[in-house]
Amino acid sequence: MKNIRLNLAVSVFILMLTAVHADAKWWIFGQSNDEININYLYLNKIAYDESGPQITVYKETLQDGLVYITGKASTRKGKLGGVRVTTNNKETWEEAKISENGAFEYSFKPELNKDYILFIEIMDTAGKTNDIELTRKEVKLSEQNIMALIRETLDKMIEAYKNEDPARFMSHVSEDFTGDEANLDRAIRRDFNAFDNIDLRYTLNNITSGAKGMVYVSINFNRSVISTKDGKPYTDKGMTEFIFQLGPARVYNMKNPLIFGLSDAENVAVGTVKSSSGELNISLSETNAVGLTADGTTGDSSVLSGTVTLTTVNPFTNFQGFIFADEEITNETDGGNIMGDFGLAIETLAMAVMNVRAGVQVKKRAGTPLSQITSADESGYGTWADSGQAGDSYVFKLSNNTYGAIEIVSLNGAGPRYASIRYKYQPNGTRNF
Amino acid sequence: MRKNVLKMKLSGFNLLGKGWAILLAFLLSASTLYAEDLHISNEFSLTHNHISGPGQASSSLTEGLRYLNVLGITGAGQIKGFDYNFNFGGKATDDNRNDVKSLSLTNLQGRITDKINTVNMGDTFESFSQYSLGTSLKGASYRFYDEAANTPDITVVSGLAYPRWDNVWRERETRTVERQAFGSRIKYNVTPDFFAGANLVVSDDDKRIRTTDPLYNNMVYSLDMEYRPIPGLTLRTESAFNDTKLSEQEGADYKINHGYAHKIEAIGDGGPSRASLEYERIAPDFQTLLGSATPDREKAKAKWRYRYSKTLSISTGFLWFRNNLEHQRAFTTNNYKPEAGITVKRLFDRQYSTADISYKFDRKYGGTTSASNHITNFGYRDRFGIFDSETNLGYTIYNTKTRVIDSKEYTYNTMLSSRHTLEKCILKPSLYLGGWTASDELADTRDVIYEYSLGLGVDIPDRKITSDIRVGMNKLEKEAAGTDDSLKTFAVMSLYYRPDFLAKLNQGLLFLRASINDFNYTTETRDFRETSITSGINIQF
Numbered sequence: 001m002k003n004i005r006l007n008l009a010v011s012v013f014i015l016m017l018t019a020v021h022a023d024a025k026w027w028i029f030g031q032s033n034d035e036i037n038i039n040y041l042y043l044n045k046i047a048y049d050e051s052g053p054q055i056t057v058y059k060e061t062l063q064d065g066l067v068y069i070t071g072k073a074s075t076r077k078g079k080l081g082g083v084r085v086t087t088n089n090k091e092t093w094e095e096a097k098i099s100e101n102g103a104f105e106y107s108f109k110p111e112l113n114k115d116y117i118l119f120i121e122i123m124d125t126a127g128k129t130n131d132i133e134l135t136r137k138e139v140k141l142s143e144q145n146i147m148a149l150i151r152e153t154l155d156k157m158i159e160a161y162k163n164e165d166p167a168r169f170m171s172h173v174s175e176d177f178t179g180d181e182a183n184l185d186r187a188i189r190r191d192f193n194a195f196d197n198i199d200l201r202y203t204l205n206n207i208t209s210g211a212k213g214m215v216y217v218s219i220n221f222n223r224s225v226i227s228t229k230d231g232k233p234y235t236d237k238g239m240t241e242f243i244f245q246l247g248p249a250r251v252y253n254m255k256n257p258l259i260f261g262l263s264d265a266e267n268v269a270v271g272t273v274k275s276s277s278g279e280l281n282i283s284l285s286e287t288n289a290v291g292l293t294a295d296g297t298t299g300d301s302s303v304l305s306g307t308v309t310l311t312t313v314n315p316f317t318n319f320q321g322f323i324f325a326d327e328e329i330t331n332e333t334d335g336g337n338i339m340g341d342f343g344l345a346i347e348t349l350a351m352a353v354m355n356v357r358a359g360v361q362v363k364k365r366a367g368t369p370l371s372q373i374t375s376a377d378e379s380g381y382g383t384w385a386d387s388g389q390a391g392d393s394y395v396f397k398l399s400n401n402t403y404g405a406i407e408i409v410s411l412n413g414a415g416p417r418y419a420s421i422r423y424k425y426q427p428n429g430t431r432n433f
Numbered sequence: 434m435r436k437n438v439l440k441m442k443l444s445g446f447n448l449l450g451k452g453w454a455i456l457l458a459f460l461l462s463a464s465t466l467y468a469e470d471l472h473i474s475n476e477f478s479l480t481h482n483h484i485s486g487p488g489q490a491s492s493s494l495t496e497g498l499r500y501l502n503v504l505g506i507t508g509a510g511q512i513k514g515f516d517y518n519f520n521f522g523g524k525a526t527d528d529n530r531n532d533v534k535s536l537s538l539t540n541l542q543g544r545i546t547d548k549i550n551t552v553n554m555g556d557t558f559e560s561f562s563q564y565s566l567g568t569s570l571k572g573a574s575y576r577f578y579d580e581a582a583n584t585p586d587i588t589v590v591s592g593l594a595y596p597r598w599d600n601v602w603r604e605r606e607t608r609t610v611e612r613q614a615f616g617s618r619i620k621y622n623v624t625p626d627f628f629a630g631a632n633l634v635v636s637d638d639d640k641r642i643r644t645t646d647p648l649y650n651n652m653v654y655s656l657d658m659e660y661r662p663i664p665g666l667t668l669r670t671e672s673a674f675n676d677t678k679l680s681e682q683e684g685a686d687y688k689i690n691h692g693y694a695h696k697i698e699a700i701g702d703g704g705p706s707r708a709s710l711e712y713e714r715i716a717p718d719f720q721t722l723l724g725s726a727t728p729d730r731e732k733a734k735a736k737w738r739y740r741y742s743k744t745l746s747i748s749t750g751f752l753w754f755r756n757n758l759e760h761q762r763a764f765t766t767n768n769y770k771p772e773a774g775i776t777v778k779r780l781f782d783r784q785y786s787t788a789d790i791s792y793k794f795d796r797k798y799g800g801t802t803s804a805s806n807h808i809t810n811f812g813y814r815d816r817f818g819i820f821d822s823e824t825n826l827g828y829t830i831y832n833t834k835t836r837v838i839d840s841k842e843y844t845y846n847t848m849l850s851s852r853h854t855l856e857k858c859i860l861k862p863s864l865y866l867g868g869w870t871a872s873d874e875l876a877d878t879r880d881v882i883y884e885y886s887l888g889l890g891v892d893i894p895d896r897k898i899t900s901d902i903r904v905g906m907n908k909l910e911k912e913a914a915g916t917d918d919s920l921k922t923f924a925v926m927s928l929y930y931r932p933d934f935l936a937k938l939n940q941g942l943l944f945l946r947a948s949i950n951d952f953n954y955t956t957e958t959r960d961f962r963e964t965s966i967t968s969g970i971n972i973q974f
Contacts, residue, residue, distance in 0.1 A: 039664035039703050047702055049740070060507075072664040102664070134743070145472065147505055147522070164844075165825075167789075167812065175709075178563065178725040180734065182752040182770040186795050189808060189829070193842055193871065196882055196909050197921050197952075199493055203501065203524060203531045205597040206539055208569040210558025211588075216569035218596040222530040224493035228871065228880060231909060231917030233491035233952070233959060237530055241596055243567060253567065253725050267754075267768075270725040273596055274609050274646075286804075287838055304763070305801045327763070371836040372875075 036080075036122050036130045039102070041071035043137065045213070046247035054138040057110065060145050061213070061246055066107040067139060073122045073130070074102045081123045087139070089117035096120075110141040146246075147207050150217055153249040154242075158200050161260055164192040169260070174250040179261075179268040187261030187268050194263060194288040195225040202259075205239065213246040218273075221259050223282065227290040234290050236281045241273050256295045257281035263288070285432025287374040303433050304425040307409070312417045315345035315353060324396070324404040324425035341398055344408075346417040352408060353387045359399030368393045370407035370422050376431040403431050469510035477502045478944075478969030480528070486961035488952070494963050499528035505540070517545040521555075533606045538598040551576040559590045561618045562657040564673035564694050564724045565632035570614055571595050586620040586630075594636065594723060603640075610648065611640040614723055626661040632673075636722050644683040652676045653721050655694075665703035671696050677720045692719030694726050705740035717759055729756045744778040757799075766799030785816040804833040823848045839874040846884075861890035865905070878912035886923075897931035917955040924949045938974040 041048035044057060044067060057067055073080055083096040083104040096106035110116060120135040144152070153172055160169035170185055177184060191198075205218040219242070224235040243253035254260065254269055261268040263284040272295050280292035286303075304327060312319040321330040321340025330340035338357040345353040356362050361381035365373060366388070376395050385394060393407040402425070409420040424433045478501050482494040489496075502525040509518035522540040526532050542555040551574075553559075558569040559576075572592015578584060593600075594614050599607040613636065620630035632655045638648040655673030662668065673694045678687040694715040701708045717729035732754035740746045750772045757765035774791035788811070795806040807830045814823045827844035846867035853860045869882040886905025892898065904924045911918055925948040935941020946967045953960050 037703065047707070049707070074664070145474070145505070145507060148474075167810075175736070179727075180732075180752055180754075182734075182750060182772065182793075186770065186793065186806070186808070192844075193829070193831075196869075196919070197907055201493070201530075203526070204503070204539060205524075205532075205537070206556065206569065208540070208542065208556040208558040210560045210569070212560045214558065214560045214567070216556075216558045218569075220532050222493050224491065226909065226919055226921075228882070228909065228911075229916075231911050231919055231954065233488070233919075233954075235491055235493045237493075239596060241568075267727070270727055271722075286802075286833065369836075374837070 035076055035128045036124055037074050037076075038122065038130060039072040039074055041069070041120070041135075043067065043069055043139070044247070045070075048135070048137070051137070051247060053136065054140070055248065056140045056142050058146070058149055058246075059112075059141060059143050062110075065109055067110055067116075069096070069106045069118070069120065070104070071120075072101070072103045075124045075128075077124075077126075079125050081125045081127070083123075084121045086119050086121075087116045090119060093121070110139065112141055112143055115140055146209050146215060147204070149246075149249050150207055150215060150244060151204065153244065153251075154202065154217075154219070157251070157260065158202070161188065161191075162198045162200060164198075166192070172248075172250055174245045174252045176245070176252060178253045178270045183264055183267040184261045187264035190263035190288070191261060191284070194228055194284050194290065196228050197224075197226045199224045200259060209246075214252065215244040215246060215249065217242040217244060223259065225282065225290070227288075229288045229290065232290075234282055234292070236279065236292065238279050238281050239273055241271075283432075285375065287432065289375045289432050291375070291432055304427065305423060307420065307422050310344050310419045310421055312344070312346040312352075312419070315347045319343055319345040321355075321357075322406075322421070322423065324398065324423065325402070325427060327425075341396060341404065342394070342406075344419050344421070346411055346419055347387070349411045349417065350389045351387045352389065352411060352419055354385050354394060356383065356385075356396070357399075361397040363395045363397075364388060365393040365395060365405075367391055368407075370405060370424060373405050373424070374433055376403035376405065376426070376433070378431065402427055403433075405433065471508040472506070472973065474505045474971070474973040475502070476969060476971040478967050480965060480967040483964045484961060486952075487957070488954070488959035488961040489963075491952075491959065492961055492963045493530065494965055495528045495530050499526065499531075501526045501528065501531055503539075512545075515545050515547050517543070519543040534599050534604075541598060549577065549579045551578075557590060557592055559588055559616065559618070561588070561616060561632045561634065562630065562655055562671050562673075562724070563696070564671055564721050564726050565618075565634045565653050565655045566590070566614075566616045566723045567725055568594060568723050569596075571598065571601055572614070583622055586618075586622075588616075588618045590614075590616045608640075609642060610638050610646050612649075612722065613637045613639070616723070627659070629656065629658045631656050634721075634723055641683060647682065648680045649720065649722055650678040650687070651720055651722050653724065665701060667700045667702070669696075669698045669700075673719070673721070673724075673726075675718075675720050677718070679720075690718035690720065692716035692728065694719045694721070706738065708735075708737040710735050714758070717756075717761055729758055729761075731755050731758055746776050747774070748776075749773045755799075764800035766797065766802065769796040770794065780813075783815060785814070785821075787814045788812065801835075802833070803835075804831075804838070806831050819851050819853070821850050836875055841872045841874070843870045844868070857893055857895050859890075859892040859894065861888075861892070861901075863888040863890070873913075876913055880912060881910045883908045883910075897933075898929070900926070900928040902926040917959065919955075920953045922951045935970075935972060938972050940971075940973040942971040944969050944971070 043051060043055060069085060080102050083098050084093040085096050085106045086093045087108055096104045098104040116139040118137045118139060119132050121132050122130045157169060157172045166185060166188055169188055173181055173184060175181060200221060200223045202219040202221045205220060208216040210216060220239050222237045224233060226233050238257045240257055240259060241255045242251055244250060245252045256265055256269040256272040258265050258269050281295060283291050283293045308329060310320040317333050319332050321332045321338055321343030323330060323340045332338055332343040335345060335355045338355050341357055341360050343355040345355060347353055354362060361383060362385045363377055363381045364385040370393050373393060373395060381397050388408050390408050390410050393405060396404045398404060404425040407422045409422050411419050426433055480499045482496055484492045484494055484496050505522040507520040520540055520542050524532060524539050525536045527535055540556055544553045554573045556569055557572050557574045559574050560567050570590060570592030574588060574590035576588040578586040592614055594612040595601055600609050616634040618630055618632045620628055622628045634653045636651045653673055653675045655671055657671040660668045675692050677690040680687045696713040698711045711734040713732040715726050715728055715730045719726060719728050734752045736750045738748045752770040755765055755767045772793040774789060776789040778787050780786045780788045790811045793808040797804045809828045811826045824847040829842040831838050831840045848865050850863035865886045867884040871880045884907040886903050888901060888903035890901040907921045909919045928945045930943045931941060932943060948965050951962045
């Protein structure tokens, strides 16, 4: 299966390369018949159409203080005649440097407090031009340093997050986001479903500009929310990290504990910032239950679950138990010395005696189906619980502070008696199933 | 009494025994003397918070008078053909929620280059490739690259992978596991359209804080390439491998793991269309501690954006990924996330109208989990007479089998805003109305949130004043037994003033922010009220 997938991927790639030679513009659906094509166009290495109608460039990030426009154009017939650029709304035009293969470059030195309105005109030798209006771009120079730029971007992200505006929030996320844009987009929507009255503040610990236009950011955050699941307020604080890509600053990478998208922390965050303080952070379970966990992670969200049958030959000397973590049935011979996390001794079809191992605590949830137990109880556990019957559930707090739960689905049999058990186990230490 | 407390707090500034503070002072003096281009920015603010009510523990504010000072200094210049720049900064606060440290160094970096050789010291962020190195170190790096001669581009880096400088001093409040790192990269531009890079990154953990801290000794070696076979098409790939030794907790033997990560990406960007394809496969045992990768993942991704006309654009996307690549888990979990959206401008021939509609599907299944979520959104922006309006409607179905989640969510909000000039004032009134309804089919309950707020912005450009005030409420009504309704009423205001006397410094800003939040719950012991006033000054020169 693995080889099939690999072969498939390689085949698709080879096919893609073949397609490249067959028609160089396979991705320009229906538009490759233009007389003049702009093959690519960048402003300071940012794709021209990615930056929207207005772009602010930052003095600190400019190479030699210049704004560079680079691109490449081609014609279906004939040759390129020239490329001209205006920075003052078509009042004056300047020639761009153009090479034989259609690549062109133009640069200008922007001044503070001045607006530049750019258009790019590409002409072939027959006098035909591109659609100039499509190249309109307003450029502004800011003296703001990187720290101010990052603060402004984080402020906007937090504002959009607090206002539960996913589109505005995602406009600050890079297409190359390591946790995948689609995951983050879904995750913040789930956050908005789970939280009300989000309040979030931060202070910067460190900002480091790096190669390839990347900026590393470490922050301390301080947060409060109201859970829409239980209506209760929650608050936490901690330290986390981001990587931003510059152009307009867009987030490229986020680590646990997350301040955005924590409902899918497993997929959104890449890496974890280890806190020295041991603070617990807000986390969200699959059912939107809010918890406080180390690093705000829910660990592997794959809660173990399934159905097993436990047999009782003799309710005192020969019955069976279960170990949640190993999903393993144990053979029990002594109710006072249970080998599994619990042992279930069926005395009658209306009475199954619950025995637990030393160190395990249990709480009975009479008549509650397992599907309705979406999080383990916070308190109320004991070292024993009343016997149960079909339809009853039990929640367990294990000695390693993880939680499990079972439902007795049915009790049957006359000689050996059988209990059909449905179980769930959360291995990550949270109470969320 | 209050005066004494303030005096004690401010004495935190006098902790010059800290090594970094001396260094900071030294660098500040040196930079002032020699830097040709020196910028200093400083923001000082005082905040007074008052929290009352039985549920005040739920507030995220710290009671009392607190200060925060953030200092940043950058400089640049030239010495004998070398360009140099540096930056350093510090933070001081007595609010534990801002920082556990009252005084901390935030930045310390120096860089010098002759455009062929570059040395960086202090905060060092060399971004090699996704799988190998993409985080900041406290250390140093050296880079050799002669662009004119097209020499190999060589970088070596060494340092400690700490998020903050206080970690380096290993003080009680901020110490964490020590992670030493070393990396090297060699990149060569084979042709103007093709480069290849080889990376080696080694990290070694030491000095546990808790007995349960895992320690890694990790080596990642990777090869990355980028090729532009034709204009507008970019192909990228990276393959990485790791040798990892892991001691899960104190006393545990080191486990040895090896893994791999492969990625290939094609981006087509031309004319009105931009398309990208990506495939990634990362083994369960692949570990990169300084790069970015999610172990145990096979992923395929496609995106296509197409601008059909000046007024119509379409975007589509598809993401699939799964785990359990080596059948090491009890079951495999698959995720499918397709989406499509259309944006139409000048709808109904209206100059300022923009409508967008999108549909996103979120499918996850594996083992006993099976979730299908459908997310639909509609947004419309327009101008009606003197009002700008923005309206968003959303409908989402969440369904996780069997009987885990079965709910429908409706969101609806609209914002009306306007702008009027009244002599020297610009008035910007706005109204926000929002709502959210969630029906839980399993519990047979319906939860509702209503929110509204009224705002007024007042700008006086001649006086360089901008201000804003907003009042409103947010009400959560829940039906399920044992849960709380909540009502928050709030008022926030902000005032920013750039006085002329501060303009002499280049840029100066005085600001005042205030807020009152009043929270009421069904369980009255959770009720609290918080009042916060912050005033500050930001100067840049």
